[in-house]
Amino acid sequence: MKCNKVHNKLIFFLEKELSVSEMEQVQKHLNECSECALFAAEMKNTLRILDSDKVTDENPFFFTRVKARLEKQSQEEPVARPVLIRILQPVAFSIILLLGIYGGFKLGQTPKVAITDSSLSEQEMVPYWNELQDEPIESFLME
Numbered sequence: 591m592k593c594n595k596v597h598n599k600l601i602f603f604l605e606k607e608l609s610v611s612e613m614e615q616v617q618k619h620l621n622e623c624s625e626c627a628l629f630a631a632e633m634k635n636t637l638r639i640l641d642s643d644k645v646t647d648e649n650p651f652f653f654t655r656v657k658a659r660l661e662k663q664s665q666e667e668p669v670a671r672p673v674l675i676r677i678l679q680p681v682a683f684s685i686i687l688l689l690g691i692y693g694g695f696k697l698g699q700t701p702k703v704a705i706t707d708s709s710l711s712e713q714e715m716v717p718y719w720n721e722l723q724d725e726p727i728e729s730f731l732m733e
């Protein structure tokens with residue numbers, strides 16, 4: 591299997607949505623190719639971040655932390671309102687962005703055959719992953 595093909599199948603591989611033989615082929619390639627293994631590790635990490643982001647609905651911790659941060663800010667500054675807006679805007683934007691990207695991938699997975707055989711090239715995917723890698727939402731909030 592070629593690197594390019596592995597990259598296209600990687601997200602399905604990580605979500606264990608390939609056939610057994612394809613899973614084996616990708617795994618075999620990752621064992622032999624450090625470049626793809628690195629890419630797989632990065633993508634896995636990104637998926638983990640997105641997954642943990644996804645469960646925040648049931649997990650109040652994330653919001654507790656944001657709330658605590660907002661309260662801290664409003665104590666420090668008497669003019670609370672502009673501060674809230676300044677903080678909430680980029681936070682909301684990142685969440686929407688992340689959900690949008692993740693949603694896009696989820697959506698793209700449905701017609702499995704069409705995507706693996708054609709268009710979704712690594713050039714299109716890599717900048718997204720790199721961007722997420724550079725600024726995961728956790729560190730963004732904790733800055």
Ligand SMILES: [Zn+2]
Pocket residue numbers: 592593594596619623624625626627
């Ligand atoms: Zn490779």
